[in-house]
Amino acid sequence: MSWFRRVGFAMTGAALVSGWSMAPPVHAQTIFNTPYPAVIRVAIRAYNNPTAPILYVQTLGFEEYCEDVLPNEWIPSWNEEALKAGAIAVKMFAWYWTLHPRTENGWTYDVDNTTNYQTFKYLSGQYKTDLAVQQTWNMVFVPPDGAIKPLQYRQGSAHRPGYAYIGTYIMSQWGTEYWAKVAKLPFTQILSLFYPGYQVRWV
Amino acid sequence: MMRRFVRCLGWLSLVLSAMVMPLSREAQVYASDRGEIEFRVGSSTSTTVAGARVIVINHEGKIVSTGLTDTQGLFIAHVPMYKAKWNERYDAKGVVNAIVVADGYNEQAVFVIPITEHTIQPVILQPIRPNARNAPSVSLGNFSSYDLAGYIDRYASELHLKRQAPIPGEPSYSPWSAQQASTSSR
Numbered sequence: 001m002s003w004f005r006r007v008g009f010a011m012t013g014a015a016l017v018s019g020w021s022m023a024p025p026v027h028a029q030t031i032f033n034t035p036y037p038a039v040i041r042v043a044i045r046a047y048n049n050p051t052a053p054i055l056y057v058q059t060l061g062f063e064e065y066c067e068d069v070l071p072n073e074w075i076p077s078w079n080e081e082a083l084k085a086g087a088i089a090v091k092m093f094a095w096y097w098t099l100h101p102r103t104e105n106g107w108t109y110d111v112d113n114t115t116n117y118q119t120f121k122y123l124s125g126q127y128k129t130d131l132a133v134q135q136t137w138n139m140v141f142v143p144p145d146g147a148i149k150p151l152q153y154r155q156g157s158a159h160r161p162g163y164a165y166i167g168t169y170i171m172s173q174w175g176t177e178y179w180a181k182v183a184k185l186p187f188t189q190i191l192s193l194f195y196p197g198y199q200v201r202w203v
Numbered sequence: 204m205m206r207r208f209v210r211c212l213g214w215l216s217l218v219l220s221a222m223v224m225p226l227s228r229e230a231q232v233y234a235s236d237r238g239e240i241e242f243r244v245g246s247s248t249s250t251t252v253a254g255a256r257v258i259v260i261n262h263e264g265k266i267v268s269t270g271l272t273d274t275q276g277l278f279i280a281h282v283p284m285y286k287a288k289w290n291e292r293y294d295a296k297g298v299v300n301a302i303v304v305a306d307g308y309n310e311q312a313v314f315v316i317p318i319t320e321h322t323i324q325p326v327i328l329q330p331i332r333p334n335a336r337n338a339p340s341v342s343l344g345n346f347s348s349y350d351l352a353g354y355i356d357r358y359a360s361e362l363h364l365k366r367q368a369p370i371p372g373e374p375s376y377s378p379w380s381a382q383q384a385s386t387s388s389r
Contacts, residue, residue, distance in 0.1 A: 044247070044327075046342075047342065047343050048343075055247075056247055058247060058249060059249070060249050071323070072345075072348070073348075075347065075349055119348065121325050121345060122245055122249070122325055122327055123243040123245045123251070123276070123325040123327075124243070124323055124325050124345065126323060154373065154374070154375075154376060155348065155349070155352060155376070156375065156376075157375065158349070158352070158353065158356075162374075162375070164374040164375035165374045165375065168374050170374055172374075172375075
């Protein structure tokens with residue numbers, strides 16, 4: 001066996017071993033092995049009340065769902081970088097729950113239309129928020145191993161940067177507007193403030 | 204000849220500006236005093252409902268707008284705003300109620316619809332189900348959660364209420380308490 005061939009085999013073996021040890025377990029759902037869902041099942045509760053019983057389960061396109069959440073969770077007149085940060089959080093949160101459905105009183109659903117998950121109002125999409133969802137549709141925000149995580153967020157204090165939320169893996173919605181409008185940060189940096197170590201990936 | 208032409212032009216511009224000025228003033232008043240509510244009528248089966256009748260009723264019980272939804276399920280109502288000192292910081296300047304009826308669907312009343320520069324108000328109708336109990340339904344207006352928080356904060360602050368203890372896992376939010384702050388700590 002030639003010297004070159006031996007070196008080749010050794011390098012291939014090393015690559016395989018290192019690949020084997022670095023690859024996530026087969027059962028983990030990551031952006032590398034899981035596509036976006038085509039549809040999402042939304043349990044509709046009366047008045048968007050988190051404690052109300054489920055009236056019915058509505059199945060609709062995943063992108064349409066995100067467009068009907070964003071204007072109810074972020075303010076459509078906000079800075080577009082804030083809206084983009086929101087669009088990615090809304091999508092990642094919903095994506096995670098489509099992989100973890102629940103059954104309640106015979107209804108099987110992925111999310112509901114209340115703050116138990118995210119406020120969803122069918123047909124409520126607006127131009128600016130639709131645009132933010134569409135412009136970030138091929139982008140995800142994940143830990144280095146690509147795991148699909150539910151990006152949590154809370155309203156925060158009006159017109160404030162939300163320092164208490166920074167680095168907590170909970171994003172301040174008012175904070176996104178502050179950092180976009182006042183500090184003029186792009187949405188990727190805003191996301192990094194609240195979810196440190198996560199990164200933008202393209203899917 | 205040239206002088207006559209210039210004089211004519213002067214008269215023409217005077218007449219035109221006299222016509223346009225009152226119109227633009229009227230448009231300004233209209234824009235600032237009337238809100239717009241875009242009703243988007245759909246059904247629980249993920250479709251839009253064309254030809255639905257939308258009846259918009261103000262706080263005095265009077266119909267202020269009515270019409271049918273278009274092929275995309277849209278009806279746009281222009282209604283007077285109710286501007287007051289207390290609501291100047293909110294998007295919502297007054298509220299209206301609405302009734303929506305459509306062939307093939309049960310009726311729905313929508314209460315407390317905010318009047319803003321452009322409110323988007325989805326209305327999701329329930330289809331008539333044969334051999335089942337059919338009845339009108341009720342829903343609430345599309346209030347912004349930010350206006351809601353601002354509304355509560357404003358009156359809680361006015362009464363000098365205290366905040367409740369911090370909630371584990373909530374970095375900065377705690378709801379208002381029923382207790383008022385002592386006079387010395389205000």
